[in-house]
Amino acid sequence: MERLKLDVLGLCETRWSGEGHFASGDKLVISSGSPDGGYGGVAVVLSAAVKNSLLSYTPVSNRLLVVRIQATHVPITIIQVYAPTSSCAAEEIDDFYEKLQAVIDAMKSRQVCVVMGDFNAKLGLGRDFESGVGDYGLGQRNERGDMLAEFCRINGLVVCNTAFQHNLRSRYTWISPDGHTRNQIDYVMISKSWFSSVLDSRARPAAECDTDHHLVTMKLRTKHFRRVRCKSMAVRPFDVTRLRNPDVSEKYSVATENRFSLLQDRYNEECTPDELWDQIQAGITEVAEEVVGRRVRKKPPKPWISEEVIALAERKRIARCTGKDQEYNDLKLEVRRRIRCDRRK
Known part of the structure; x- marks a missing residue:
């Protein structure tokens, strides 16, 4: 990611189990996989510069993951996909597109929508303006390609890595194990209304990832910024684990009891409920600061790869x-x- 200056990286067929997020060095990895792992799975990796712009994420299935990032003007919704292969049943591919369509239908119209991943479909060479396919595809369109083209037409998406002129080596995204067959089955798509913000998109064969797929990149003209947080979120929490120590626990109990005794002596009928609550809250906070203390911030974990x-x-x-x-x-x-x-x- 550093060498190619990538801010967001999508992964397919991770074969990880469960769903959630974790830190990998200074990056944030968001994953959506099957309960037992071993098959399918998608993930999105956010760079150190972008992870603080994360608004939310929704693991839909082991083939769909939705990530929302706050940009300068409007949020960017990234949908990472891994479509069923040609060997899967028709019902499975229909279920995949139904879930994907439901995700897009739930979005607000003004948001930037980016759909990317392995679609296991060939859109073919030649422009298809209605379906958002550019002049620089590859090969002949197949049945899965027809389904993908119809999906793009319905949702007003442009297939970015077919819209920019590059040599053939920067078009194909998959190589067969014997090295003789090359296809374009991985795509990055964006809403037509935001296509003017796309500066370039192409495959990167030099980005060696130890896989039969090539990395596909898109350069988007936008600015991300750190999500604004309220002061209460920025304050470190109290180190409540210290209360497991009997001495600290007893000291905290005594200090709290003494503080409430003082409040009871000062209480009068002219004191409003809001003022009384403010005094109680301030008393508890002050005692916790003195006896328990704040939690020490941990250093970010180091990458596990040497x-x-x-x-x-x-x-x-x-x-x-x-x-x-x-x-x-x-x-x-x-x-x-x-x-x-x-x-x-």
Whole structure:
């Protein structure tokens, strides 16, 4: 992400179990997977600059994840998808598009909508203005491509990585295991009303990710900013774990009792309920500050992947770009082995 200066990264087929978010170094990873894991799964990674702009996220299924980010003018809703493959039943693909359509129908019209991921569909070469497909697709459209084109037409979406002229190497997004077949099945789409803000979109074959898919990027002309937080959210919470200590707990009880005794002596009928509550709240807070104290902020966790593995992954990327197949295969196995070792630590 740092090398390509990416702020938001979508992942497909993560095979992670459950749903939620976690920190990875200075980045935030949001995941939506199946209960047991092992198949499907989508995730969105937010950079350090963007994670504070996060408004909300909604894990829909192990194929759909919705993330909302606050931008300068309006929120950006990112829908990360992983569509069923051609081997899946027709009912499964219909269920996927029904859920995706329900997500878009629930959005407000003025929001920026970005739909991205692996659609396992070929839109083909040639412009289809009504469906938002540009001149720079690839191959022949298939049945799943017809479904995707109809979905784009209904929702007014533009397929960004078919709209910008690039060489063929920057168009195809998937390579078969034997290396002979290349297809364009991964897409980044945006609302037509916001397409003028897109500066570029294309596949990045040089971004070696140890997968048969190529990274697809979109450069969007917008500014994210840190979400405004109220002061109460910025204040560190009290370290209530200290109350497990019998001495601290007894000291807190005595101090609280003494403070309430003083309030009872000062209480008079002229004191309004709001004024009384303010005094009680201030008393409890002052005692907690003196006896319990505030929780100490923890340092962000370090990345679990070592620097040596990152260096090996960079060597692997260079070997693939320079056509050194044997060195690439050797480094690929070594990187996987080192990652498993780092994960066990």
